[in-house]
Amino acid sequence: xxxxxxxxxxxxxxxxxxxxxxxxxxxxxxxxxxxxxxxxxxxxxxxxxxxxxxxxxxxxxxxxxxxxxxxxxxxxxxxxxxxxxxxxxxxxxxxxxxxxxxxxxxxxxxxxxxxxxxxxxxxxxxxxxxxxxxxxxxxxxxxxxxxxxxxxxxxxxxxxxxxxxxxxxxxxxxxxxxxxxxxxxxxxxxxxxxxxxxxxxxxxxxxxxxxxxxxxxxxxxxxxxxxxxxxxxxxxxxxxxxxxxxxxxxxxxxxxxxxxxxxxxxx
Amino acid sequence: xxxxxxxxxxxxxxxxxxxxxxxxxxxxxxxxxxxxxxxxxxxxxxxxxxxxxxxxxxxxxxxxxxxxxxxxxxxxxxxxxxxxxxxxxxxxxxxxxxxxxxxxxxxxxxxxxxxxxxxxxxxxxxxxxxxxxxxxxxxxxxxxxxxxxxxxxxxxxxxxxxxxxxxxxxxxxxxxxxxxxxxxxxxxxxxxxxxxxxxxxxxxxxxxxxxxxxxxxxxxxxx
Numbered sequence: 001x002x003x004x005x006x007x008x009x010x011x012x013x014x015x016x017x018x019x020x021x022x023x024x025x026x027x028x029x030x031x032x033x034x035x036x037x038x039x040x041x042x043x044x045x046x047x048x049x050x051x052x053x054x055x056x057x058x059x060x061x062x063x064x065x066x067x068x069x070x071x072x073x074x075x076x077x078x079x080x081x082x083x084x085x086x087x088x089x090x091x092x093x094x095x096x097x098x099x100x101x102x103x104x105x106x107x108x109x110x111x112x113x114x115x116x117x118x119x120x121x122x123x124x125x126x127x128x129x130x131x132x133x134x135x136x137x138x139x140x141x142x143x144x145x146x147x148x149x150x151x152x153x154x155x156x157x158x159x160x161x162x163x164x165x166x167x168x169x170x171x172x173x174x175x176x177x178x179x180x181x182x183x184x185x186x187x188x189x190x191x192x193x194x195x196x197x198x199x200x201x202x203x204x205x206x207x208x209x210x211x212x213x214x215x216x217x218x219x220x221x222x223x224x225x226x227x228x229x230x231x232x233x234x235x236x237x238x239x240x241x242x243x244x245x246x247x248x249x250x251x252x253x254x255x256x257x258x259x260x261x262x263x264x265x266x267x
Numbered sequence: 268x269x270x271x272x273x274x275x276x277x278x279x280x281x282x283x284x285x286x287x288x289x290x291x292x293x294x295x296x297x298x299x300x301x302x303x304x305x306x307x308x309x310x311x312x313x314x315x316x317x318x319x320x321x322x323x324x325x326x327x328x329x330x331x332x333x334x335x336x337x338x339x340x341x342x343x344x345x346x347x348x349x350x351x352x353x354x355x356x357x358x359x360x361x362x363x364x365x366x367x368x369x370x371x372x373x374x375x376x377x378x379x380x381x382x383x384x385x386x387x388x389x390x391x392x393x394x395x396x397x398x399x400x401x402x403x404x405x406x407x408x409x410x411x412x413x414x415x416x417x418x419x420x421x422x423x424x425x426x427x428x429x430x431x432x433x434x435x436x437x438x439x440x441x442x443x444x445x446x447x448x449x450x451x452x453x454x455x456x457x458x459x460x461x462x463x464x465x466x467x468x469x470x471x472x473x474x475x476x477x478x479x480x481x482x483x484x485x486x487x488x489x490x
Contacts, residue, residue, distance in 0.1 A: 012460055016438070016467075023437045027430050030408050031420055038416035 057233050061173070065128055072126040075119050083119070087112045121146055125179070128172050136171040137163070140178060140196060147182065147194070154193050161200035164260055173238055174207060174256070177231050181209040181254050184227050189213025191251060205260045210253040215246040231256075238262075273459040274325075280466035281318050283473035287311040290480045303355045304424055304480075310348050311473065317341045338389070339381055346377060346396045349432050353403045356425040357410060366406060373399040393465075394443035397436035404433035424479035431475025438468040 090109050095102050124130055125146065131139040137159060144157045166174075178196060185191050191213030199206045228244065231254065235242035240258035288311035294300055295308050317337060324334035350370050357366065373395070380391050407429050420426050442449075442464045450458060 009457060009460065012457060015441075016464060019438055019441060020434075023434050027434065030412065033412060034416055034420050037412070038420075041416050 054237055057237050061176075061234070061237075065172070068126040069128065072123040075123040075126075080116060080119050080123070083112050083116050087116065131172050131175050132168050135165065136175055137198070139171075139175050140198075143175075143179065143182065144196070147186075153185075153191065156195050158195065158197040159199075160197070163198075163200050166205070166260065170238060170258070173234050174205075174258075177234050177256055178207070178209060180227050180231050185209075185211045185213060185252075188216065189252065193251075200260065203259060203261060204257050207256045207258075208253060210251065212251040215248045215250070215252050269456065270459060273462060276463050277466045278322075280463075280470040283470045283477070284311050284314045284318060287473040287476045288315055290477050294480045301424070303352060307352070307428075307476075310345075311476070313341055313344050313348075314469075314473075339392070342381075342392050342396055343374075343377065346374070346399065349400055350403055352425075353400075353407050353429060353432075356429065357407060366403065369399075369402070390443050390446050394440065397440050397443065400432055400436045401440065404429055404436075408433075422482050424482045427475050427479035427482065431472040431479070434475065435468040435470075435472025438471065439465045 087109055090105055090112070093105060125143065130142060137157075140157055144155050147153055147155050182194070185194055189211050191211035193212040195208070195210040197206075197208045197210070199208075232242040235256045235258065238258045239262060240256055243255045244252065245255070246252040288308055291304075291308035291311060295305055320329060320334045320337050323329040324331055350373075354366055354370070377392060377395055377399075380395060411426075442461050446461070449461060453461075
C-alpha cells in the first residue's frame with residue numbers, strides 16, 4: 001500500500017513538473033517569437049530610416065546643386081555682363097581726353113578683365129554643366145588648373161586602373177567631395193603639395209586627396225566638421241566608405257571608396 | 268501527506284498573497300503607474316480576506332456557510348477582475364466584442380454551475396473559471412503576436428501579470444478537472460498533495476504579480 005502511495009507521489013510530481021514545464025515553455029516561446037518579430041521590425045525600421053536619410057540628403061544636394069546653378073547663371077549673365085560692359089566702356093575712352101590718366105584706366109581695364117576671368121572660373125566651377133558634359137576627370141583637371149594658377153601649390157592629378165564612365169550624378173557627387181576637400185586644404189592646411197589620385201579596380205573606385213599640410217586636431221576637426229560631415233554623407237549616399245587620416249607630420253589624406261558596378265553609366 | 272502538513276503548506280503559500288498585496292498597494296501611490304495597475308491591489312486584498320475567513324472558519328470562529336458564500340463570491344470576483352484586467356490591457360474600445368461576449372457567456376455558465384450543481388460546484392467552478400481565464404490569456408498572447416512589436420516585453424508589468432494568471436491557472440486546471448475522479452481512487456495523502464497544486468498555482472501567480480510591480484519601467488517612472 002505504501003509502495004503504491006510512493007509510486008503515486010512520484011507520478012504526481014512528474015506530472016506536475018511536466019505541466020509546469022509545458023506552460024513555461026509556452027510563455028518562453030511567446031517571448032522568443034515576439035522578440036524575433038521585434039528584432040525584424042526594428043531592423044526594417046532602421047533600413048527605412050537609412051533610406052529616408054538618403055532621400056533627404058539627396059534632396060538637400062539637389063537643392064544645393066540648384067542654388068549653385070542659379071548663382072553660376074547670375075554671375076555669368078548679370079555680373080559678368082555688367083563687368084564686360086564696363087570694360088568695353090573703358091576701352092572706348094579717347095586717350096587724348098584722359099589728361100594723363102591713361103595708366104589708371106589701363107590698370108582698371110586689366111583688373112576688370114581679371115575679375116571677369118575669375119568670375120567665369122567660379123561660375124564654371126559651380127556649374128554642374130562642366131561635369132555633365134566632360135566627365136569627372138576633365139572637371140578635376142579644370143579644378144587642378146584653377147589651383148595651379150594661384151602658384152601656391154604643387155598639385156597633381158593621377159588616374160590609374162581601367163577608368164570607367166560613371167553616371168553623371170555619381171560623378172557630380174565625387175566632384176563635390178573633391179571640391180570640399182580642396183576647399184579645406186586651401187582654408188586650413190597650409191599645405192604646399194596636393195595629390196589627387198583616382199584608382200579604378202574591378203569593383204571599386206578609390207579616390208584619395210592627400211596634402212602635406214598641418215593636419216588637424218580634434219578642435220580643427222570640429223571647425224571643419226560640416227565639410228567633413230558633408231563629404232562623409234555624400235560618400236554614404238553612394239554606398240561608399242569614407243576615411244580620414246590626419247596628423248601634423250604627414251598632413252591629411254581623405255579616402256573615398258565606392259562600388260563602381262552600381263554606378264556605371266549606361267553606354 | 269497529512270491534513271496538518273497540507274494546512275501548513277497552504278498557509279506558507281498564502282504569504283505570497285500578503286506580499287503581492289503590500290507591493291501592489293504601495294505601488295498604487297506611484298503617480299506614473301499605468302491606469303490598469305492603479306487598483307490592482309484589490310485582487311490580492313480580496314484573496315487575503317478570503318484567507319482570513321478560511322482560518323476563522325478553520326478554528327470555528329465564523330460559521331461554515333459564511334466562508335462558503337464568501338468563497339463563491341471571491342471566485343466570481345477572481346474571474347471578473349482578471350478577465351477585465353486582460354480586456355483593459357487589450358484596449359479594445361468596442362462596446363461589444365468577441366472577448367466581452369465570451370466573458371458574459373462564461374459568466375452565465377459559472378452562475379448556472381454555482382446555482383444548479385450545488386454539491387460539486389466549488390471544484391467545477393474553479394475548473395471553469397481557470398479554464399476561461401486561460402482562454403483569455405491565450406487570446407491575449409495571440410493578439411500580442413499580431414500587433415506591432417514595439418514594447419520591451421520583459422519590462423512590461425501586464426505581460427508578467429497575464430503570464431502569472433496563465434501559469435497559475437494552467438497548473439490547476441488538470442487537478443480541478445479530475446479531482447472528483449481522483450478522489451475516488453487515490454489515497455487521502457496523495458489527494459492532499461493534489462490540493463497543494465492549487466496553492467502552488469496561486470502562489471506562482473502572485474510571484475509573477477510581484478515581479479510585475481518590480482519591473483524597471485515602473486521603477487524608472489517612479490524616479
